[in-house]
Amino acid sequence: MISVDITSKSFDGMPVLGPISFRIAPGETLALVGPSGIGKSTLLRILAGIDPEFEGRVQRPGALSMVFQEPTLLPWRSVLHNLLIPHPELRPDAARTMLARVGIDGKETLFPGQLSLGQQRRLSLARAFACAPKMLIMDEPFVSLDPETAETMLRLTEALISEHHPATLFVTHDLREADRLASRVLTLKSTPSGAVLGP
Amino acid sequence: MAASRLTPVLSLASMLALWVVAAGLTNDAQILPTPWQLLPLFAQEFASGDLLTHLGATLVRVLWAFTLAMSLGTVLGLIMGRSTATNRWLDPWLVIFLNLPALVLIVLCYLWIGLTEAAAITAVTLNKVPNVAVVIREGARALDPDLDAMAKVYRMSWWTRQRHVVFPQLAPFVAAAARSGVAVIWKIVLVVEFLGRSSGVGFQIHLHFQLFDVAMVLVYAFAFIGVMLTVEWLLLQPAERRSRRWRTA
Ligand SMILES: Nc1ncnc2c1ncn2[C@@H]1O[C@H](COP(=O)(O)OP(=O)(O)OP(=O)(O)O)[C@@H](O)[C@H]1O
Ligand SMILES: [Mg+2]
Numbered sequence: 390m391i392s393v394d395i396t397s398k399s400f401d402g403m404p405v406l407g408p409i410s411f412r413i414a415p416g417e418t419l420a421l422v423g424p425s426g427i428g429k430s431t432l433l434r435i436l437a438g439i440d441p442e443f444e445g446r447v448q449r450p451g452a453l454s455m456v457f458q459e460p461t462l463l464p465w466r467s468v469l470h471n472l473l474i475p476h477p478e479l480r481p482d483a484a485r486t487m488l489a490r491v492g493i494d495g496k497e498t499l500f501p502g503q504l505s506l507g508q509q510r511r512l513s514l515a516r517a518f519a520c521a522p523k524m525l526i527m528d529e530p531f532v533s534l535d536p537e538t539a540e541t542m543l544r545l546t547e548a549l550i551s552e553h554h555p556a557t558l559f560v561t562h563d564l565r566e567a568d569r570l571a572s573r574v575l576t577l578k579s580t581p582s583g584a585v586l587g588p
Numbered sequence: 589m590a591a592s593r594l595t596p597v598l599s600l601a602s603m604l605a606l607w608v609v610a611a612g613l614t615n616d617a618q619i620l621p622t623p624w625q626l627l628p629l630f631a632q633e634f635a636s637g638d639l640l641t642h643l644g645a646t647l648v649r650v651l652w653a654f655t656l657a658m659s660l661g662t663v664l665g666l667i668m669g670r671s672t673a674t675n676r677w678l679d680p681w682l683v684i685f686l687n688l689p690a691l692v693l694i695v696l697c698y699l700w701i702g703l704t705e706a707a708a709i710t711a712v713t714l715n716k717v718p719n720v721a722v723v724i725r726e727g728a729r730a731l732d733p734d735l736d737a738m739a740k741v742y743r744m745s746w747w748t749r750q751r752h753v754v755f756p757q758l759a760p761f762v763a764a765a766a767r768s769g770v771a772v773i774w775k776i777v778l779v780v781e782f783l784g785r786s787s788g789v790g791f792q793i794h795l796h797f798q799l800f801d802v803a804m805v806l807v808y809a810f811a812f813i814g815v816m817l818t819v820e821w822l823l824l825q826p827a828e829r830r831s832r833r834w835r836t837a
Binding site: 434437438439451453454455457459461463464465466470474475476477500502516526 | 734735737738739740741742743744748752753756834835
């Protein structure tokens with residue numbers, strides 16, 4: 390069980406998040422929606438442990454993966470090493486299987502800059518699932534892709550989630566996307582003391 | 589293509605020709621010897637072992653000062669680039685040291701530490717640390733915060749982070765600092781040797797300056813320029829190319 394109990398989060402005295410509490414059961418998928426600039430990414434960064442400066446408590450598993458809005462790969466390391474460096478315990482043949490699973494087999498030795506944006510996103514997805522995460526966090530993973538690629542990526546993500554059953558929280562602007570992947574939708578709405586969960 | 593590659597060769601050849609003409613006009617080997625008058629002197633210094641001994645002494649000093657200046661400057665630059673508070677404190681110091689003439693630092697080091705090897709190397713190092721720190725500080729400021737977040741999420745070890753995330757981003761800055769570092773350091777080392785050492789190329793130039801021996805000054809100067817250009821071509825340029833390989837792939 391993942392539990393989030395944030396009392397407040399502010400940047401330079403400006404409150405961004407107010408009291409926020411929710412739970413995510415193992416294997417459950419939650420979508421997070423809300424207007425731009427309200428604090429969705431800020432909440433995800435707290436959950437992922439990237440930003441430790443907040444009031445409150447977060448309980449999360451150690452095996453945690455994140456898919457960022459940008460692919461966020463190491464441009465100076467090969468495709469294969471982009472899987473092996475974050476997961477030193479991963480065997481190279483398991484890494485190759487993972488690359489094939491997301492449809493970029495045969496590209497192990499290329500640098501990320503030699504892949505298309507869609508392929509870079511696939512690699513970023515492979516990195517997230519390579520070590521059977523207990524928790525998966527995604528920040529607008531399908532944004533700025535053409536509709537066809539976005540649909541392929543969505544299907545691939547759906548399949549990988551149903552294979553590995555991580556507890557998942559993802560941000561989206563697309564309510565249909567939220568309906569398809571998530572069993573529950575959390576909405577952030579703004580109040581004077583920062584964003585809280587709305588109806 | 590062929591013409592543009594030929595240009596530097598022609599340019600050097602015309603410089604040589606200018607030298608020969610000037611030597612002919614001067615017509616005094618005491619003031620300006622011809623290139624071929626240097627060759628026997630070069631052979632003589634090489635055969636006696638003097639040339640290699642003094643080149644070696646200078647190279648060791650260059651190596652020491654380079655290593656120290658690069659390590660101290662890199663650490664300082666990283667700290668200043670990542671912490672604004674520290675940067676506010678140290679920046680005025682940096683500005684003062686950047687504007688301190690090399691000669692002042694060298695003389696002060698000799699006066700305070702004594703005419704020793706340690707003083708010589710300290711003087712050269714202090715001359716170069718601020719430049720290295722400034723370049724590396726730029727690199728540290730340009731580090732990608734998104735990659736930092738990714739490294740954190742995937743719980744990379746400190747060493748993995750430095751090696752695969754931080755260093756590749758700093759590499760172009762380190763290479764730039766190293767190249768300008770070597771170029772400046774070997775010139776300052778000669779001055780330091782000129783003023784207070786009894787070995788090295790700078791010392792030999794001092795000796796032959798007092799004897800008014802232009803030919804020997806030129807022999808030692810050219811020998812050392814040759815060594816430093818070799819270092820540049822064989823070590824620094826290939827290292828820089830390697831650090832950029834992924835960009836051009
Ligand atoms: N490092 C920071 N320093 C100061 N303010 C910040 C920082 N990061 C975010 N903010 C502020 O916090 C608020 C929430 O930002 P956040 O990125 O979480 O919004 P978001 O909901 O993800 O928006 P979008 O949908 O556009 O991605 C914004 O007003 C933003 O300006
Ligand atoms: Mg966001």
